[in-house]
Amino acid sequence: GQQVMQIPQYQHVQEGEDFTTYCNSSTTLSNIQWYKQRPGGHPVFLIQLVKSGEVKKQKRLTFQFGEAKKNSSLHITATQTTDVGTYFCAGPANYGQNFVFGPGTRLSVLP
Amino acid sequence: DTEVTQTPKHLVMGMTNKKSLKCEQHMGHRAMYWYKQKAKKPPELMFVYSYEKLSINESVPSRFSPECPNSSLLNLHLHALQPEDSALYLCASSTGTSAYNEQFFGPGTRLTVL
Numbered sequence: 001g002q003q004v005m006q007i008p009q010y011q012h013v014q015e016g017e018d019f020t021t022y023c024n025s026s027t028t029l030s031n032i033q034w035y036k037q038r039p040g041g042h043p044v045f046l047i048q049l050v051k052s053g054e055v056k057k058q059k060r061l062t063f064q065f066g067e068a069k070k071n072s073s074l075h076i077t078a079t080q081t082t083d084v085g086t087y088f089c090a091g092p093a094n095y096g097q098n099f100v101f102g103p104g105t106r107l108s109v110l111p
Numbered sequence: 112d113t114e115v116t117q118t119p120k121h122l123v124m125g126m127t128n129k130k131s132l133k134c135e136q137h138m139g140h141r142a143m144y145w146y147k148q149k150a151k152k153p154p155e156l157m158f159v160y161s162y163e164k165l166s167i168n169e170s171v172p173s174r175f176s177p178e179c180p181n182s183s184l185l186n187l188h189l190h191a192l193q194p195e196d197s198a199l200y201l202c203a204s205s206t207g208t209s210a211y212n213e214q215f216f217g218p219g220t221r222l223t224v225l
Contacts, residue, residue, distance in 0.1 A: 043216045044216070045213045045215070092210035093210065098156060099210045103152070103153055104153050
């Protein structure tokens with residue numbers, strides 16, 4: 001079935017450093033969504049990307065969708081301790097309904 | 112109200128017990144989902160309901176039985192579970208089942224099977 005992969009699996013950064021997680025698919029994606037799950041919490045929707053080459057910003061977060069629509073990235077500038085959590089990308093499942101989550105990148109931020 | 116609620120928060124049950132998980136949303140969403148999430152893993156889709164009808168069952172064992180009594184409520188009935196079924200069970204809802212729809216997740220029920 002449809003799969004999306006994410007790297008890295010874990011990232012430890014010092015507060016104030018930047019962070020990037022990458023999401024890759026072997027097939028073209030119609031769209032991609034990003035979710036954040038805090039430790040002990042539940043996934044929370046961050047953003048959706050639909051267009052080839054699309055770039056969206058949310059304060060210190062920058063999301064990109066690749067030109068071929070097979071990859072995406074999430075970049076956080078000047079991380080803060082509130083950024084701690086697991087970041088999941090999610091791409092459409094093969095049958096067109098719903099989507100499948102990537103394995104996630106777990107970010108820890110050292111103060 | 113943009114919240115999905117789930118009860119109970121925690122549940123411990125034996126392998127012979129019967130219990131139910133409950134999920135509720137009042138956003139008028141017509142799609143509702145059950146996910147299972149093991150520690151350090153992504154949520155794994157179990158069931159999808161669209162307009163109160165089961166539209167996707169991801170080959171889930173019959174010891175898990177979903178039910179959608181109305182458009183706001185979703186239940187997951189549990190019977191004869193195994194210890195490996197211990198996990199966080201997440202409910203989610205969205206306006207529709209399209210992959211373009213944002214999903215709203217509840218806080219989850221942390222299930223332990225002894």
